Structure formats: C-alpha cells, structure tokens
Amino acid sequence: MESENDTRISEFLLLGLSQEPIVQPLIFGVFLFMYFLTMIGNLLIILATVSKSHLNTPMYFFLCTLSFVDICFTYTTTPKMLVNIQTQSKVITYAGCIIQMFFVLFFTGLDDFLLTVMAYDRYVAICRPLHYMAIMNPQLCVLLILLSWITSVLISLLHSLMVLRLSFCTQVEIPHFFYELNQVVHLSCSDTFINVVLLYSATVLLTGGPFTGILYSYSKIVSSIYTISSAQGKYKAFSTCASHLSVVSLFYCTSIGVYLSTTTTHNSHSSATASVMYTVVTPMLNLFIYSLRNKDVKTALSFLWRKTIKGSTVLISKKCTC
Numbered sequence: 163m164e165s166e167n168d169t170r171i172s173e174f175l176l177l178g179l180s181q182e183p184i185v186q187p188l189i190f191g192v193f194l195f196m197y198f199l200t201m202i203g204n205l206l207i208i209l210a211t212v213s214k215s216h217l218n219t220p221m222y223f224f225l226c227t228l229s230f231v232d233i234c235f236t237y238t239t240t241p242k243m244l245v246n247i248q249t250q251s252k253v254i255t256y257a258g259c260i261i262q263m264f265f266v267l268f269f270t271g272l273d274d275f276l277l278t279v280m281a282y283d284r285y286v287a288i289c290r291p292l293h294y295m296a297i298m299n300p301q302l303c304v305l306l307i308l309l310s311w312i313t314s315v316l317i318s319l320l321h322s323l324m325v326l327r328l329s330f331c332t333q334v335e336i337p338h339f340f341y342e343l344n345q346v347v348h349l350s351c352s353d354t355f356i357n358v359v360l361l362y363s364a365t366v367l368l369t370g371g372p373f374t375g376i377l378y379s380y381s382k383i384v385s386s387i388y389t390i391s392s393a394q395g396k397y398k399a400f401s402t403c404a405s406h407l408s409v410v411s412l413f414y415c416t417s418i419g420v421y422l423s424t425t426t427t428h429n430s431h432s433s434a435t436a437s438v439m440y441t442v443v444t445p446m447l448n449l450f451i452y453s454l455r456n457k458d459v460k461t462a463l464s465f466l467w468r469k470t471i472k473g474s475t476v477l478i479s480k481k482c483t484c
Contacts, residue, residue: 174259175252175335178243179434190247196446197240203449204229210459217459220298221287224280225452225459227307231276232445235269238262239441243339259341264322266340266441270417271314271368273444277410278372279306280452284406285379289386317364324360328352338434340441344421345433365421373414380407409447416440 179189207229211217242262246252254262287294321343329352336345347357380403387399416439423433453459 173253173255174341176243176246176254176339176341177252177335177337178246178339179438186247190244193240193442194244196442197236197244200236200442200446200449201233203453204233204445207449207453207459214461220283220300220303221280222459223303224276224283224307228273228276228280228448228452231269231272232448234265235273236442236445238265238269239340246339254341259346260322260325262341263325263343263346264318267318267321267343268314270440271317272310273413274369274372274417275310275313277413278375279310281376281379281406281410285382288383313368317368321360321364324357328354328357338437340437342420342433342437344423361421365418369414369418369421373410373418376407376410376414405451409444409451412447413440413444416444 180186208226211222211226211229239262242254283298286297290297325343325346328347328350330349331351334346334349336342336349338345343361347354347361350357383403384400387396387403390396390399416436420433420436420440
C-alpha cells in the first residue's frame with residue numbers, strides 16, 4: 163500500500179480536451195491559430211509601443227506589460243498541448259507538472275493584477291484628468307508592476323509547495339490540457355483540507371477583490387461619461403467600457419468558476435472549457451480589445467509596417483546592385 167501512495171510519482175497523464183481521434187486535428191488547428199495570433203500580435207504591440215516615443219505614458223506602459231505577460235501565459239500551456247496532440251503522447255513528468263502549475267498560477271495572478279491596475283489608470287485619466295500625471299507618476303507605475311510580480315510569485319510558490327506535500331495513487335490521469343491546481347488537489351489520495359482552504363481563500367481574495375475594484379473604477383468612469391455633451395463621444399466611450407468589461411468579466415468569471423469548482427476531475431469537461439477561456443481566449447482578446455481598437459497603437463503599427471517594408475526594399479535593392 164505504501165508504494166501506491168507515493169509522493170514521488172514520476173509522471174501524470176494529460177488527457178486533453180477530447181480523446182476522440184476525429185476531433186484532434188480540429189483542436190490542433192484552432193489552438194495553433196490562436197497561439198500564433200496571440201504571440202505575433204502581442205509581440206507587434208510591444209515593438210510598436212517601444213518604437214514610438216509619444217507612447218511612453220502609463221497607459222501604454224501597462225499595455226506593453228500586459229502583452230508581454232499574455233505571450234508568456236499562452237506559451238506556458240498551449241505548446242505542450244499541441245505537442246501532445248501531434249505526438250499522440252499524454253505523459254507529463256511530475257517535475258514538469260509542478261513547473262507548469264507554478265507558471266500558470268503566476269501569469270494568472272499577473273493578468274489579474276494588471277487588469278486591475280489598468281482599470282485604475284483609466285479611472286484616474288478620465289475622472290481626474292488634471293491630476294493624472296501627478297498621480298500616475300513613473301515611480302508609482304513601476305511600484306504597481308513590482309508589487310504585482312512579487313505578489314504573484316509568492317502566491318504561486320506557496321501553492322506549489324503545498325502541492326509537493328500531497329500523495330498520489332499510482333498513475334494519475336488529468337482530464338485537462340494542462341496541469342491545473344484545482345484538478346490535481348482533487349486527485350490526491352492524502353488529506354487536502356489545507357490545500358482546499360488555501361485555494362478557496364486565495365481565489366476569493368485575489369480575484370474577487372480586484373474584480374470588485376475594476377467594477378468600481380468603471381462605474382465611476384461611466385458616471386463621468388454622462389457629462390460628455392457629444393452623443394458620438396458618449397457612444398465611443400460606452401463602447402470602449404463595454405468591450406473592456408466584457409473581456410475582464412470573461413477572464414474573472416471563468417477563472418473564479420474553475421478554482422471554486424467542487425466537481426470531481428472525472429466530470430470536468432466544463433472546467434476544462436472554462437480554463438480555455440481564461441488561459442487561451444482571453445490573452446487573444448486582450449490583443450484586440452486593449453490594443454487594436456486603440457488609434458495610437460494602430461498608427462504605431464502602421465509606422466512599424468512601413469518601416470519594415472522600406473528596410474526590406476532597401477536590402478533587396480542592395481542585393482540586386484551587388
């Protein structure tokens with residue numbers, strides 16, 4: 163019996179989103195498309211933001227950081243799933259599980275805090291425009307980012323260390339496409355009371371709190387929008403707020419639902435679908451909602467594109483001359 167409850171279990175099996183062979187190529191194609199779109203799109207946003215000096219403001223500083231985090235977040239989960247589908251291998255080592263879980267929790271926390279910081283930034287910019295630069299000074303912006311990173315690291319490290327104390331029964335099958343904390347805690351053979359209490363407490367405090375802060379910020383923003391005399395200006399402002407709140411709500415509602423779920427892992431198809439929303443879909447949507455709908459960002463991207471084309475043309479001309 164002691165060999166069955168071994169905390170040194172060497173590997174887990176990630177069963178993925180579906181075990182139907184006919185569905186695998188479709189899942190592979192869809193996720194590959196979303197992966198490249200997220201990676202290339204956010205990379206272009208970073209390059210465009212850095213290349214234009216007039217975008218060196220708190221708003222674009224946070225936007226650039228969000229793009230970087232979304233690149234890392236997507237890279238943490240999607241490539242492994244694509245490799246598993248392509249190679250027909252479902253095995254992930256125990257060490258790989260712990261590492262993946264740490265980074266998933268870390269980047270989930272970072273997304274959580276960054277969306278809150280960005281909402282506060284927009285609140286100050288719209289509701290207190292005359293004091294914006296004084297309040298959102300470079301020191302505060304850097305401090306907010308540092309606090310987000312440090313808090314996310316500590317939370318991820320705490321959960322990862324708590325999982326290391328758990329025991330698992332022989333070979334563990336996870337009906338998911340990545341190593342999710344909630345799934346693994348329910349699969350453990352040992353007492354998980356402390357893990358569950360810690361998981362639920364962290365979820366309520368670290369997602370419920372920021373989400374409440376975001377809703378408060380946007381409620382104040384909406385109140386300020388009513389003072390705009392132009393009907394077109396009101397429509398544009400309401401449209402922006404609605405799109406922001408939509409993607410924020412998708413991220414928070416699905417992540418909260420996953421980590422507060424008490425369903426067993428054997429009936430967790432809905433949990434896996436919800437995880438797709440906050441780990442894959444939301445980073446892709448952030449690209450469109452926060453970046454590509456922004457006039458300054460689109461202008462910077464156009465400038466970057468023209469500069470690239472011009473450089474390529476000059477390079478080709480030099481080669482032809484030679």
